[in-house]
Amino acid sequence: xAGTDSSIEIKLLPTPVVILCEPQLGENIGTAARAMAxxxxxxxxxxxxxxxxxxxxxxxxxxxxxxxxxxxxxFETLEAAVEDLTLxxxxxxxxxxxxxxxxxPDEAAKRMVSHIGGGQKAGLxxxxxxxxxxxxxxxxxxxIVTLPVEPAFASLNIAQAVLILAYEWRRQSGQADxxxxxxxxxxxxxxxxxxxxxxxxxxxxxxxxFFTSPEKRPTVIDNxxxxxxxxxxxxxxxxxxxxxxxxxxxxHQRPNPNRQKPLPKKDADSTD
Amino acid sequence: xAGTDSSIEIKLLPTPVVILCEPQLGENIGTAARAMAxxxxxxxxxxxxxxxxxxxxxxxxxxxxxxxxxxxxxFETLEAAVEDLTLxxxxxxxxxxxxxxxxxPDEAAKRMVSHIGGGQKAGLxxxxxxxxxxxxxxxxxxxIVTLPVEPAFASLNIAQAVLILAYEWRRQSGQADxxxxxxxxxxxxxxxxxxxxxxxxxxxxxxxxFFTSPEKRPTVIDNxxxxxxxxxxxxxxxxxxxxxxxxxxxxHQRPNPNRQKPLPKKDADSTD
Numbered sequence: 001x002a003g004t005d006s007s008i009e010i011k012l013l014p015t016p017v018v019i020l021c022e023p024q025l026g027e028n029i030g031t032a033a034r035a036m037a038x039x040x041x042x043x044x045x046x047x048x049x050x051x052x053x054x055x056x057x058x059x060x061x062x063x064x065x066x067x068x069x070x071x072x073x074x075f076e077t078l079e080a081a082v083e084d085l086t087l088x089x090x091x092x093x094x095x096x097x098x099x100x101x102x103x104x105p106d107e108a109a110k111r112m113v114s115h116i117g118g119g120q121k122a123g124l125x126x127x128x129x130x131x132x133x134x135x136x137x138x139x140x141x142x143x144i145v146t147l148p149v150e151p152a153f154a155s156l157n158i159a160q161a162v163l164i165l166a167y168e169w170r171r172q173s174g175q176a177d178x179x180x181x182x183x184x185x186x187x188x189x190x191x192x193x194x195x196x197x198x199x200x201x202x203x204x205x206x207x208x209x210f211f212t213s214p215e216k217r218p219t220v221i222d223n224x225x226x227x228x229x230x231x232x233x234x235x236x237x238x239x240x241x242x243x244x245x246x247x248x249x250x251x252h253q254r255p256n257p258n259r260q261k262p263l264p265k266k267d268a269d270s271t272d
Numbered sequence: 273x274a275g276t277d278s279s280i281e282i283k284l285l286p287t288p289v290v291i292l293c294e295p296q297l298g299e300n301i302g303t304a305a306r307a308m309a310x311x312x313x314x315x316x317x318x319x320x321x322x323x324x325x326x327x328x329x330x331x332x333x334x335x336x337x338x339x340x341x342x343x344x345x346x347f348e349t350l351e352a353a354v355e356d357l358t359l360x361x362x363x364x365x366x367x368x369x370x371x372x373x374x375x376x377p378d379e380a381a382k383r384m385v386s387h388i389g390g391g392q393k394a395g396l397x398x399x400x401x402x403x404x405x406x407x408x409x410x411x412x413x414x415x416i417v418t419l420p421v422e423p424a425f426a427s428l429n430i431a432q433a434v435l436i437l438a439y440e441w442r443r444q445s446g447q448a449d450x451x452x453x454x455x456x457x458x459x460x461x462x463x464x465x466x467x468x469x470x471x472x473x474x475x476x477x478x479x480x481x482f483f484t485s486p487e488k489r490p491t492v493i494d495n496x497x498x499x500x501x502x503x504x505x506x507x508x509x510x511x512x513x514x515x516x517x518x519x520x521x522x523x524h525q526r527p528n529p530n531r532q533k534p535l536p537k538k539d540a541d542s543t544d
Contacts, residue, residue: 005424008423010425038419038422038426040422147439148439148442148443148447148449149452150282150310152277152281153309154310154452155306156310160307163432163435170421176420179419180421181374181418183372183373
C-alpha cells in the first residue's frame, strides 16, 4: 500500500526500543526497520549482526525508513544493548520451560504504554531467524511475549513479529483511532433533495405503469425509499441519479438512432 | 519466530477471503499466504497475477503454508473473484476521493466476525505493489479499510497489510486470548517454604552482624521479605537460593583453596 506523505515531518516520540539478537539476513533488518517506521517506532539496536553493519541489503529493503536505519546502533552483547532499559520483553514462539510470565502483544503494548508514559524506557527482544532467542537472552527479560498464532502454523518472520508489536503499540497508545485519512461521507445531501428524487422517480413509475396493483403502491414505495436511503447519496450523486431516471424515461420519446431494436423488458422490478 | 507444531491438524474454519489484485512479485504472494496461515486464514484468490500461477517464488516464500498455496484460485476479473461474497472491503493507504466509509482494521475485523458468524462470506481486497487498487476495484467494495500508520511513513508491503488484517481477525474473533502456550508460573512454592528461606537468611544475617542497628532490624527484614516475595519463587528456586545462602555463609569456615585473597566486602547491603 503506497501513500506516504513525505511532506510530513517524522517525530521521534518516546516509543519502545527494538533489539534484534544476531540477525542473519540484512533483508530482515531492513523490513523490520520499515515495519517500525510504519507505526512510529525508530530506536533499532542490533546485537552482533551476522553480516556486519552497515548492510546494503538492509538499507534497500527498509524502503527509505532512513530515520530508523541512520540511527541503528550495534552492540557486542545483549547486556550492553539493554543497559538503559527498565522493562524488557522477550518475543518467542516456543515454550521455554522458564519461570516467566507469558503475555500477548496487546497486554505487552498496554504495559509498555504505561511504562513509557511514566518516563521510563522499554524494549522488545527478537531472536535469530533460525532458532529465536537463547535461554540466556530470555533470562534477561521481564516477561515473554508470544503472538496468538495458529499453533499448527506458528512460524513468523522477524519483521512480521516486529510489525504486530509495533501495531499493538500504536493501538494501545491510542493512536489507532487516528487513521491517516477519513471518510468523505460528510456531504450527504439534505433530505429534501432525496425526497425530490423519490417524487421524480415515483412520478415516472406512475406514468410507465410500474404500479400494476394500486393497493400495493404505498408498500412498494416504502421499500424503494428504504433501499435508496441506505445509499447516503451526495447532492452530486442525486443529480446523476435523476439524470439516469430522466434518460430512461425519455428513451421511448427520443429513440436512439444507434439502437436497432428495443431492449428486452426486464420483469424483476415489476410489482406483479 | 520458529515454533510450529506440525502434529496439530490445520482446520479450515470460516474466515475472510483474501484477494490480491494483479500481484507482481511471487514473493509477496508467498509471504501473504504465510501471514494468512499464521492467523488461521486460508482462502487466497489472485486476479491476473503478473507472473502466472503456480509460481515457484510464491511457493518458496510461503514457508510451507501448503494448505493455503494448494487452494489458491486465479481469476480473470475481480468481479469473478468476489462473486460469492456479500461483504467486501478494499484496503488502501491513499485518500480516494470516493464516497465510501473509511474504517480501521479493528472495525473491519469486528464487522467481518459478525458477518461471517452469521453464515455469510466476506473478503478483503489488496492492490498492486506499485500503485494499489484501481478506483474501479475500490468501487466494488462496501467500505475502505486503512491502517493507522504514521502518515509520514505509510508505505506498507502487501504481506504486512495482510498480516495486520489477519491478526485483527484473530483478535476480534476472540482467539487472541488463546496464546499457543501459557505461563509456567503455576508452581510457585507454598508460603511456608518462602518463610523457611526468610528465616534461614535472617539467621545467617544475624550471625554475620548485618543488622548493625537493632531498632532498624524489623524494618530491614520487612523490606527484604517484600523484595524477595515479588520473585514468586518456585520450590526448586527456593532450594537453590538456600544453597546460595548456605554457601556464602560457609565460605569463611571452609576456605576455597582456589581463592588467593578474600573478596572485597560489599557495603551496599549494610544497614548503616
